[in-house]
C-alpha cells in the first residue's frame with residue numbers, strides 16, 4: 519500500500535542511478551556478475567564507467583570481446599561514461615603533505631584528474647572518448663577517478679563537449695548549467711575496518727536520502743568480493759526500486775532539462 523501511494527504521489531518521478539566504476543577488459547567478467555545480480559533484483563540499466571586504458575593494460579577498443587560486450591550492454595539500455603584514461607595518477611616530487619594524503623591515501627594513487635593542467639586533461643579526454651566510442655557506443659558523460667576533478671580539468675571537460683560530470687555529492691549538467699545535489703552511496707572495501715564503517719554509513723545515508731529526487735549507488739568491482747557488502751548493495755537497490763525509476767545519468771539529465779522548460 520505504501521509503495522502504491524508513493525508512486526501515485528510522485529514517487530515514480532524519483533530516480534535511481536546505479537553506476538559501476540572501473541569497467542575495462544580487466545574487470546569485465548566481474549562487471550558481468552554484478553550486472554547479472556542487479557538484473558536478477560529488477561535493475562535493468564546502469565551507467566558503466568569505462569576506463570580507456572586501465573593501468574596501461576591496453577585500449578578498450580582493441581579488445582574485441584570487450585567491445586562486443588559493451589556494445590551489447592548499451593543496446594540493452596546501459597550507458598557508457600568516460601572514466602579517466604589510465605585511472606592512475608603519477609606521483610610528483612612536488613606533492614606536499616595534504617596532496618599526498620588526498621592522492622595516495624584516500625584514492626590509493628588513482629586520482630588521475632585531480633591536478634592535471636587543462637592541456638593535459640584535454641588530450642586524455644579526447645583520446646579516451648575516441649577509444650570508448652571506438653567500441654561503437656556513444657559517450658556524453660565524464661566522471662573522474664575517485665570523483666577528483668580539478669578546476670582546470672573540469673574546464674577541459676566542458677570545452678571538449680561533454681554534457682555532464684559527477685562528484686561524490688553533485689551532478690553537474692554542462693548543458694543547462696545546473697548543479698544537482700545528490701550524495702552517492704559508495705563502499706570502501708580495502709580493509710576490514712573500512713568495510714564495517716561502510717556498512718553502517720551506507721545504511722544511514724540510504725535512510726537519510728529516502729525523499730531526494732535522485733538516489734545514486736556507486737559500485738566498484740572489488741565490492742563483489744565481500745558477501746556482506748554485495749548483499750547490502752542489492753538490498754538497497756531493491757528498496758530504492760520500490761519508490762524510484764531506474765535510469766542512467768544521461769537519461770536522468772535529459773528528464774531534468776525537459777521538466778525545467
Ligand SMILES: [Zn+2]
Nearest residue numbers: 539540663664
Ligand atoms: Zn574509478
